[in-house]
Amino acid sequence: MTRPKPRAAALGTDDASAIASALRTLDAEGSGITALAAALQNGLGAPFAAAVALIRKASGRVIVSGLGKSGHIGRKIAATFASTGTPAFFVHAAEASHGDMGMITADDVIIALSWSGETAELKNLINYSRRFRIGLIAVTAEADSTLGKAADVCLTLPKAREACPHNLAPTTSSLMQLALGDALAVALLESRGFTPVDFSVLHPGGKLGAMLKFVRDLMHTGDAIPLKPLGTKMSDALVEMTSKGFGCVGIVDISGNLCGIITDGDLRRNMRADLMTVSVDEVMTKNPRTISPDTLAGEMLDTLNSSKPAVTVLIVAEGKKPVGIVHVHDVLRAGVA
Known part of the structure; x- marks a missing residue:
């Protein structure tokens, strides 16, 4: 009715x-x-x-x-x-x-x-x-x-x-x-x-203070970052992707520079019988979007919301070196939204 x-x-x-x-x-x-x-x-x-x-x-x-x-x-x-x-x-x-x-x-x-x-x-x-x-x-x-x-x-x-x-x-x-x-x-x-950075010094509390936190204050670092080198088999990359729980794995070259990323979407787009045996080089999205650790949390949320297709996680990089990873849930837990 x-x-x-x-x-x-x-x-x-x-x-x-x-x-x-x-x-x-x-x-x-x-x-x-x-x-x-x-x-x-x-x-x-x-x-x-x-x-x-x-x-x-x-x-x-x-x-x-x-x-x-x-x-x-x-x-x-x-x-x-x-x-x-x-x-x-x-x-x-x-x-x-x-x-x-x-x-x-x-x-x-x-x-x-x-x-x-x-x-x-x-x-x-x-x-x-x-x-x-x-x-x-x-x-x-x-x-x-x-x-x-x-x-x-x-x-x-x-x-x-x-x-x-x-x-x-x-x-x-x-x-x-x-x-x-x-x-x-x-x-x-x-x-x-x-600047907004000056503003953040004077507004550490409340929702406004949360929006003025930096990505470096929210990101996961060290072993928490899902990373694999070029040439890795997809089966190993999938284990890394699953164990770290971010729904993605970053791919780095021999110098440790980020050169690609594999997400759930990449898996779906490349679904085939031999997927687990091929190299990550064949599946990854090259030159993925990253974010600086000095970006304000509010700006990061705007970036996530405006991304097409939708993005829920970003690798944090200084230059081309991955130094962290941050999920939209980290931003929400900080009280930004």
Whole structure:
């Protein structure tokens, strides 16, 4: 008996209203990002480049500060900087006046976030930066505010309506602050030539850390690698292939260089009465695909997934010398997928 396919439940009035509200929110916030992009092409671009240069020139860290929603966004911006090669941390604007300014040195650069630019708790931090000539970057919607005027670089955010129907709750404005922080972090990342290898050093944990492991961290080495020399009988190669459990055997020349591979597919394509007595030279696939031990695990998984025909195992080689073997299951066990 064929069961009917379940149909999506009809939307009630409340459901339709909730979706309409969500769409209005996304539209409002999207307009804020569009306005920010337009500003970068018309007036905001020069101070943005100046902010990047000021941060790059500093020998210390980036200190991000703010209060309320700007403070929450500031924490995320500081975390993004730190994880992409720009040492940074967050200092609470209110706590700064009660001793935390001691965390800030003359070698640092401060990024202060305040939509109005008049956050009272930032006053002491602003004065401290001016007194000790610490670079100050303002992120505000009011260039003529106390913060905007005091800063060495003022990143003036364009005016935009909040997604809140009362135009009160920080929504669009918070997203614009976050987006500008991301833009700064990525511009700095690219200007420094920050690589996936650098990224892996700072992200050893979780799925992201697993994706940033190297093939050399996952591969099987030594006697675990199924290898046989040219001229070996297929019967002996099959024993090696079966005992090592990878579904393949690599074939090496007299210098130990990998010159071929025999897989389950090769066996099927060459099935004949005398298969076990012929040489591996007649059956192997020449110049097999290999992978470097310095390849990231995430890249290896992409290689396996994109291979035609499908491949589940790769021999790891340095130049032409086989140094390991890695199976897709090794990558999955590491938590990459």
